[in-house]
Amino acid sequence: MNAKQIWQTAIERLRTRVNSAVFTTWFQGTSALSFQDSVFIIRVPTTFAKAQLETRFQELIRSTLIDVTGGPVEVRFEVTKEQPSASDASSDQGSYRPAKRTYRLSKGRLSAPLRGKRVPPADGATTMNAMAPSTPPENAYRQKKEDYGIPQRSATSYNPEPASEPPTALSYVSYPEGQDIPAESIRKEPIKTQEYSPVHPSIEGLLNPRYTFSSFIVGKSNKLAHATSLAVAENPGRVYNPLFLYGGVGLGKTHLLHGIGHAGESAGLNVLYTTSEKFTNEIINAIRFQKTEEFRAKYRQIDILLVDDIQFIAGKESTEEEFFHTFNSLHNANKQIVVTSDRPPKAISSLQDRLRSRFEWGLLADVQPPEYEHRLAILRSKCDSLRFTVPANVIEYIARPVCSSVRELEGALNRVIAYATLHDAPLTVSLAAQALEHIYDTKPPVTSNLTVEEVFDGVCRYYNVNPQLVRGKQRDRDIVWPRQVAMYLMREETTASLLQIGSALGGRDHSTIMHGWEKVHAEIGNNEQVRQEIAAVLDSLQNRSF
Ligand SMILES: Nc1ncnc2c1ncn2[C@@H]1O[C@H](COP(=O)(O)OP(=O)(O)OP(=O)(O)O)[C@@H](O)[C@H]1O
Structure with a gap:
């Protein structure tokens, strides 16, 4: 890119x-x-x-x-x-212009082998659109505008630069996800918003080079989805057809979908990756511009159709209808279909029964949130791919919270690395805690209902130290250790923020609190006596025996 x-x-x-x-x-x-x-x-x-x-x-x-x-x-x-x-x-120029939401007809593009077949690459320019005829890009582009009755600009207003990715031909109106526009009303609507705009390179519809099987970390939570995806990639159209991958957000469904796509492309097959939103918009535009035959022709010459977030077609009558026919035609020709969804077919309400039963026809494979060991493995692999050395205890810290999404996990790692780089500071648990404090709650669920004051009083009593001294600046070991234990227990056992803990301990800042927490945490891990001591303090707090 x-x-x-x-x-x-x-x-x-x-x-x-x-x-x-x-x-x-x-x-x-x-x-x-x-x-x-x-x-x-x-x-x-x-x-x-x-x-x-x-x-x-x-x-x-x-x-x-x-x-x-x-x-x-x-x-x-x-x-x-x-x-x-x-x-x-x-x-x-790569600048962002949010005012116009446009949709490119061929967002879900055909795979490289097919592109190669359809468009002569001689001039280094690339195909305009998966449905475009094999004409040189600029001609094809002009041809498209004529096809759709769009007034042409002078040839000089379009200045295609050599691009590594195929530009697409035309921009159309987009309809937001979840909003279906009945075909009938679309046809009657005067076309006001369509416009020709030179389309900048887009990665939409292309396969993400990072989403391969080799970068996918397999664990208990995604074993079935991975194994079935791999089987499909090795034998498209012959096993598990369709393959229906489902599960919560950020758990690797798209990653697996792209993994199958890469394998298909490497085998020289025609792969098309799209999302149900793009599919919907494509149908709407095809209907609007009387291009349904081209639309069908495009979809029916695919060897592997990959559709992300299929749940969004539910309730969109014309989209479901068209997808049903596309599905049948591909399935009858032993072409592979893989779809993802955030839930199993039977939980997609308002999905037509005939589609539901087709989705259940092949194989349903779910992905679940990764458990701790799996999260660790994913984080280690991400560090390797970022070529960043992150200490094991920091990785463990990031992996510690129950994390429902691998995307969140990646975000947390990126944030910690960015934070360390920005502050030119070593990667420590304390730094990771600071970096992540406002992103998600990195604390384990608090089971006790202690307050910071109760912890403070209890710790002072247990160690028999003067509360004023604990709040103050004195650095004697006899004072520092109870102070750090208080920091640790306040963080572990109460719902108070670092700011609140700092203020309860004489106005200390959050990094001091995290340092104290880290110190006690490390001691507990290394020293059985300390572990027992902290357990005893906690016990005294919980039994209110002070
Ligand atoms: N097992 C895994 N190994 C390595 N990376 C993973 C794994 N699972 C997910 N990821 C990474 O997590 C991020 C989110 O994954 P992906 O986009 O595939 O999730 P998704 O299930 O499709 O989510 P959504 O439903 O939100 O689209 C990606 O960067 C992906 O590479």
């Missing part, structure tokens, strides 16, 4: 991580300038925006970029005026 593509992906993710007002105010109008030697330079329109992004969002942007690129990233901002657009290609 080049800088533009990376930024485009990153910005989409950032959009889901900040509220829309923040996004529009600070992220709109940014674009990628370059990405070299791990330094990612982002163009911003004003110095004010630069200051805001630097102070408030730099870390978030950096961790998102690390996530997208899979490697270390340093972020810089540069204030420059947007390039004056000599051509419409100015919209292809």
Whole structure:
């Protein structure tokens, strides 16, 4: 991916991580300038925006970029005026423009082998669209506009740059996920919003190179889904057809889907990866522009159809209808179909029975949240792929909370790494705790109902120390140790935040509290006597025997 593509992906993710007002105010109008030697330079329109992004969002942007690129990233901002657009290609500067939500007809594109067959690659330019005829790109592009009755601009307004990925031909109106537009009403609607815009390279519809079987860590929670996906990849159309992968968010369904896609592409098969939202929009546009025959032709020459988030087609009559026919035609021809969903077919209410029964026809395989050991293995593998050495106790710390999503786990790791890099600090448990404190609750569930005051009083009584001294600055071992035990127990046994604990202990900051916690935590792990001592303090607290 080049800088533009990376930024485009990153910005989409950032959009889901900040509220829309923040996004529009600070992220709109940014674009990628370059990405070299791990330094990612982002163009911003004003110095004010630069200051805001630097102070408030730099870390978030950096961790998102690390996530997208899979490697270390340093972020810089540069204030420059947007390039004056000599051509419409100015919209292809990797900048984000949220106002227009467009959909490209061929988001789910055909696999490389098929693209190769259909479009002569001689001039280095690439296919316009999976349904496009084998004409040179610019002609094909013009042809498409004519086909759809879209007024043409002069040829000079389109300035295709050599791209490593195929540009798509046209942009259409998009309909948000979950919203079905009946075909009838679409046909009657005057077409106002369609427009021709030179389409910038997009990774949508392409397979993510990072999502392969070799980078997928297998554990108890995903064993079946992995084994069946592998079997399907090795024998498409012959075993488990369709394969229905389901489970909660961020648990690797898309990863497996892409893994199957990569294997299919390597075998020279025509693979099409799409999401049900794209499929829906494609159908809507095909109906609108009387291109259903082309749509069908495109889908029926696929060897492996991969559809993500199939649950979203439920209740969308024309989409379900078309998918049903696509399904039958592929299945009859022994072509492989793999779909993912956040729930099993029988739990997708309003899905047509005939589709439900077809989904249940092949094999249903679920993915569950990874358990602790599995989380550790995933984190270790992510560290390897990031080429970052993270101490074992930090990995254990990150893996510790019950984490329902691997995406969250990855985000936590990226954040810790970004935090350490940003502060130029060693990766320690204390640093990880600081980095993650506001992201998700890294504490194990608190079972006691103790308050910080009760812990404080109890610890002082147990060690027979003066509370004033414990709150104060004295550094004698006799005072420091009870103070640290109080930090540890307050963190472990109460619901108080680090800030509250710090304030109960004489106004100490959160890093001091984490340092104390870490010290006691380590001692408990290494010294049986300390473990027993802390257990006794806890016992005294719980029995209120002080
Ligand atoms: N077992 C695994 N091994 C390695 N990486 C994993 C594993 N499971 C998930 N991931 C990673 O977690 C992230 C989220 O996974 P993915 O997008 O496949 O989840 P999903 O189940 O499709 O989620 P959603 O339902 O939200 O689309 C990806 O970066 C993926 O590579």
